[in-house]
Amino acid sequence: METGPLGTTVDRSPPAVDRPPLVGRAAELARLSAVSAPALLLVAGEAGVGKSRLVSEFRDRPDAREGHWLVGECLPLREPFPLGPVLDALKGIDVFTPPVGRVDRVDVFPRIRAGLAELGPAVLVVEDLHWADEATYEFLRFLCRGLPPKLRVVVTYRPESVRMERPVVDLAGYLPRWARAVETTVRPLRAREVGELAARLLGLTKVTDEFAIRLHELTGGVPFVVEEVARALPAEPAPRLADAPRSVLDRLTAPVALRGSIAERLATLPPAVREVVGAAAVLAAPADEELLGRVAGLDAETATDAIDRALAHGLLRQGGPGMLATRHALATRAVIDLLAPGDLRRAHRNAAAALAGADPVPHARLARHCRHAGLVEDWVRHAEAAATRAIALGDGDTAVDLLADVVAAAGVEIDVRARVASLLSRAAQPGLRHGEAVSALRAVLAEDDLPPRRRGEIRFGLGMLLIAQSGEASAGRGELRAAVPELPDRPDLAARAMAALAIPSDSSGTITEHLAWATRALDLLGSFDDHAVHTAVHVNHASVLLYSGDPAGWPVWRAALARGTTPEARLHLLRGASNGADAALWLGHDARARELLELIPTLVDEDPALYTVRLLDGARLRLDLAAGRWDGLAERVANVRAGAGAHRLPQLDVEARLVAAELALATGSLADAEVDLRTVAETGASLQIPLMTAAAAARARIALSGGRADEALALLTPALDAVRRQGNWVWAAAVVPLTCAALASLGERVRASHAQAEFAEAVAGRDAPLADAAVRLAAGHVARKASTGVDEFGAAAALFDAMGRPYAACQAREETAAVHLGSGDKQAMLDVVAVYTALGARWDAARCAQVLRKHGVAPRHRGGRRGYGDALSPREEAVARMAARGSTNKEIAEALFISVRTVEDHVANALRKCGVRTRADLPWDFPRSS
Template sequence: MNRRTSEVEQQAGVSHVARIGTPRFVGREAELTQVVRALFASSALVLVEGEAGIGKSRLVRETLAALRTHTAGAADPGAAPVTEPLVALCPPFREPLTLGPIVDAARQRRSDVSGLRLSALAGTLRPLFPEWGDALPPAPEPLSDPGAARHRLIRALAELLDRLGVRVLVVEDVHWADEATMDFLLFLATRPTQRISLLLTYRAEDLPADSLLPRLSASARQVADSSGGQGNVRVTLGGLEPPEVAQLVSSMLDDELVSPAFAELLHSRTEGVPLALEESVRLLHARSDLVRRDGEWIRRTLDEIDVPPSIRDAVTDRVGRLGAEAQQMLLAAAVLVDAEAEPVLAQVSGLTPDEVGPALREAVLSGLIDEDEAGRIAFRHALAARAVYRRAAGPDRRAAHRRAAATLEDKRPVPVARLAYHYRAANEMTQWRRYAEQAADLALAAGDHPTAVSLLHELLAEGGLPASDVARIAQKFPLLSVTGYLRRADVVSTLRSVLDDERIQQADRGRIREQLGRMLIHLGEHAGGVEQLQRAIPDLADSPSDLARAMATLGGRIGIGSLPAAELRRWIDRAASVAESRLPEAERRILLIDRITALLDLGDPAGWDLAAGFPTEQTSSQGTLDLARLAMNTGDAAMQWGHYQDARRRLAIAGDLSRRHRHQRLRDMTLVTIAHLDWFTGAWSGLADRARHWVRLDDEPVMQLDSRLVLGLLGAAAGDDPTAEDAVRSVRDDAARRGIAEMSMESTGALARLRLAAGDVQEALSLTDDAVEVVMGKEMWLWATETVPVRVAALIAAERLSEAEDLVSAFAGGFDDRAIPSTRAALETCRALLAQGRDEHAEAAAAWDVAAAAWQALPRPYSALLAREQKSFCLVKAGEGEAALSQWTEVAQGLAVLGAKKDAERVAGTIQEHGGKKPGRRRAGRRGYGNHLSPREQEVVELLLSGLTNREIAIALSRSPKTVAAQLNSAMRKHGVSTRTALAVLVTQTRFGAMADSAQD
């Protein structure tokens, strides 16, 4: 293209621009003031949102300049001065090194840590900062739990930032941040003390669906509200308006005027996105399409040449106008991604020493790359870097990646994550495997198990590994981290394919099978997991830890196979024997929890004795999380046994510990179990909404099934969900397929009750055939609670009374008067059903009374009310019609208050059939209970007696602390006391007095 001005243009007063400059900061003054003012205050969280090229990074640069040149008093008198911020950048590719952006930023801030007076906790940082090995404390004991390991690492890194004096942390492009980095930011934002202000930039459209950013924002606001801090400042950047477009373009053209028509055209083509504006102006300049006429800049021919529709087109066109050497230099910068010094860039470019200088100057003059204060060179915009990278030919890209890898290998510490990235892109698979495994090892050591899983899975799935490497890589998978992360089905599929490799040695095959089996169980595939464990045990003789774990896991899978409880108990004892003789304390503690859980699942009270002896004083993060896991497992067992108050206490402990130590999956499991407990105890208010939340939880089949069951049961009782029975049936089918025995039994019993109530006796019998056979064959009478009563009712309805009597006799004999309240209530229900089936009306009414009292003592009010309903039928047949009507009226009102609308309407209809008056609707709220405690107040008082604080009670009941405090105040008012202690003493004395009166009677 002719770059000289024509004579015609000169005569018309037209001239071309001689040079083009960097645009000034335009149109964001209000946002800058808002951000700077927030950061001058203490403990602020500033979120800057906007699409690519909208100016987020420019706003950050201007903010940093303002923080450096202004005093705190200039923005907010009396506020603390702001020190030099620490700036981290999240790369556009997944950084396999845990907390990579923060680590790189800290490394740039300081070359060593001597003199920082770091605590022993800082030894955790050794894998992240190997170059500081001489100055860091010794590495602490490794933790097997990913949540504990990550939390310890996060605390150590936070301490490092505190010692470095960081008061403002800037993290750009958090939509690319790894999960560990987001966890770290969440930790910083919610610390009650030593808060660091955060300035985060991100693209909302690129945020992962499960991003922690919304949670971080909400948590920071809660902390700010409670402490009086600054709280959240959210800035959303949009496109510039036409007048601002004119200002920006003018700033690039020596502040000369820009024609309104030109500004309007640029705005319409770029929507005011600053990067698109800048690139378009530079392209116009390169094409000589930008001219000055009569004192203002215009397009030469507005109708002929169109502004490029995308930044990529603009960058591609600009790069194409550069020399081949400059293009090669730009490709080197795009391949490196991170900012690097000139010598590194020169080596990666592949240019000769004579070519480097001119090529670099031309590339810098293009405006695409820039040099920072440390002399490092990088693209000014990530979009431009990607455009350059994509336009390059494949062989050229691979060659540049090979040169990048060769250059970076000389760095210390060795950047294994970047080397893995470059060798993979260069298709150098042997070297990629070497560095990918090293990166996975670093991630494991630092507690970043999701990243480790991703790398290890990629190594196995890629193929080509030597036989000796296959087993080693497979055994590195951190089991617990697979649950809740990544595409777990893909990981399982990959491990299965590894087992098909005939090169794997027998011992290695056993270890891989053991790990695969436990992984399948965590995924809710119990049957498949048990099969793998059984096949693994013969190959694990030389691995006591793996052998004990496999045995303990098998002993707890009581729902799979035909082994009776006694045989399963032997598996558990064998695992304990191996653990006690050969394993270190930490592993014995984990296996002890497995043994306690298995024993309680078997209905063996020895599990409670072992749980009582578990050491509660734990000083390490791993030990504390072991306590949380024990509390969760025993809380679930206590719920199955019918120790509902104890279950709430244990689950409250589990929820609190898992929350404080950020073990999200354990906390989710605890909350789902509390929701199920709420179904049993009649705490149905708001329960459906909570269950729906957990139903939507992706990749957690056990939690989803549990929540679907609760939803189905609630819908069936209320009668307002026509799909409720189908939901219960689907849970039953899915649980049976997966081998999740407890859930299969409960859903089977619930479905059989629904079919029996609908008059379908045969299906009720068919549904319970296999379930009761399993209960009796395995001697698992704990499962009889949900299945045997409905089976007895169906047998009586089918006029098979003798079979029902035999079943109840076997139930009573197998139960052997164990201290399992839920099973005791179920047995009393069966006895009442038999008396009713024999037409022994008075005896049946008394038996139903006993059953109702047993259910209410748990408390399980729904079952108690249904038992009292049956008692009334027996009273009518015994000639006590008035007592029956009175009882039915109370039952109907109780069911209505509970939320069992369908059942309440059925009982109301029964009352009318027997000549009674349909009961009126009972008022909700305090007035309905008078001076007696409401069910919700009673729950709060029960947990108070267990020694829980208001906060722990709130967690256990899924209520707010304010609601719990209000309900305790109401309970104190009704009892005429003014303190929690007085309330506890009065309730306890009242109960002892009632027990004494009962004993005298």
């Protein structure tokens, strides 16, 4: 701040809005605020830890605003202007005129102190005192000896950069007895605080613990580095970044500001210090002095002196008793970036030589050093050894990191790359690093001189990755079909390929073809003896039976469960349990799905990095949606989508998005539902048929509620045709009843009856409660107002009750209530409104309430209306979202079952509460109301 001639206070700092949020500094801030004048406040901390930010926050506190704030900054100049920071702080103050030419300490120092005393209450801030010129430092000593009674002096500095001949804390020794000296050390943030800061910088409510911990490892808890990382994150939607510990954070380079800060410190130190810091960065793990010295190429005495200096300047840290490392992971990357290529290569060679004699041999570390040192044969040897060890420990992602670069390296012989590619394909299947593996496998398959005996193995591995993880199921199935004839000498892999082709993972093929592949895989089991592969084949046989609603599916699954006795076989059981839970939900066996989800932790340790365990999150969301457990569901969906985006799991993202859409539709966020449903529909042929039918059903419900039966039929027909082509009719449970409803609404009851009959015949004898309920619902729509329709709707509702699906049961009862309403019985519809309201299904409750109003009945509202103050109510929010996206008042009224006048009121309220003037300025992406 500056003080003008009339004593007005002018703030010369950047606007507060540009400042990063202050996190984890409550104790330090309270300590500073508690000190009254006269006082010396010493604020210490390493570079970037937030000293200036803390002082800035201190300045803005009500108890510190009185009087003048005078701020000067010491700069790292080779020949700084004497007393420059102090003179800069005093600019604009009439009580002192800066001298021209040389600074006469005897004349100037007393005049400045007298001027400060005349100001009254004041705070003099000198930033970065470790860079101060001699005159500035001498003036502060002089000032402290006679500190004016209404002055507080605040000094920030880096302890590691202070010269030993003039330690900053000595200033406290010059204070008179009536003045106070307080030292505050600003520490790095803890992992939890790093997570809080990152969330606020990214505009999120919170980030996952995994993200916070990894970000803390990368940044060492230094706020400046956290802020730089937040700025450097790719331009993806923030929720996708909130759960990105490896796929996003590990790909970041060191921010340029961090590299500059480290370069500035290294430039002032002897070459030996740069060598040991570079050695620590190359090793990338805590090391003792002897190892650092060997990698740096220094003798013991020189290395010890250099290490001491590096520690004193904050370039190294103690990573444990006698162990040394760089400050944090991003500092390691910054130092690597600053090393010359020749120096980097030499340091890696030294590291490889130093670690070669260790026991046990650190293969993973040696692989990295040999690679960067250009020792290709040693790199491949150590990478294979480390990857084999990682696979044995269940860490496939680490194995992928080690092997993918070998497979993709043009300088490695093709026979070697082919051998490593086979290992890579096995390593990648249970993990999440499939993108790197897929790219490497495709590259090696394109080689003309690839050994034939390896081609089938590699193609099999690629197909398994594509079909399971990469959202390329059709391409994966193509690779597996091509691999089968290429594996004459590997019946175990051929059986695995056939078993994988048995799973209906996309809309291609028919259920008959899938069952045929399962049979072919079973027939191969007698030609080899591999317990894990036998388990995998039986698991997939059970899975295809379950997906088709075959009553034999569950007995076959129980038999397969008894087979898994080895760790590898139990991984296949984990996948089978995932398939079983997925199939059970589409069949309507919700209790069985829940049992399978509870079984999974007993099969293997539930490692959150496992691909299959991640996919189970989608089944859990669908189970909660069906069971009416909607409290906090939107937040859980957002977290799952964050993980799916971060780890590139498109199928999981689609599944979670569908749950979000169906929840948004039920709770009244129609605009959000339509956006998500369109996105799901645009996924195309790679979309699994159950997801396709569910998305089509939700979109058709919206159309039918608006009286657009022809539009609903157009949405449902492609999904129904896909089911008809595949032949697995249990997956049509979502679309057949709505198809019958649309046809009946259009007066085509004969077509509706044929559709219901075709479905009923196709699912007869299937073990699929959801299909049974759909048969009854479809029959109810065909009969509609007849007493038969009431009975069919009632039977469907009872089936949904048995499944534990209250929302679906209420939808069936709504159809019954609509029939009763036509004959004058209004209580059934009132009961339906009450159930919808209790569930939180605001859209459905509003629709039924509108029907009741047309019959002269106003549903009773239980309890008083919640006050939302300046926040948008759920209904105002729904209206605002649709208005922001361009919907007219009439369109909004029809979609939300309210009057146009009510829409106008809600739009007006939303404009006022959001502080905008036009509908186009309304936000459409604000958090949804709970």
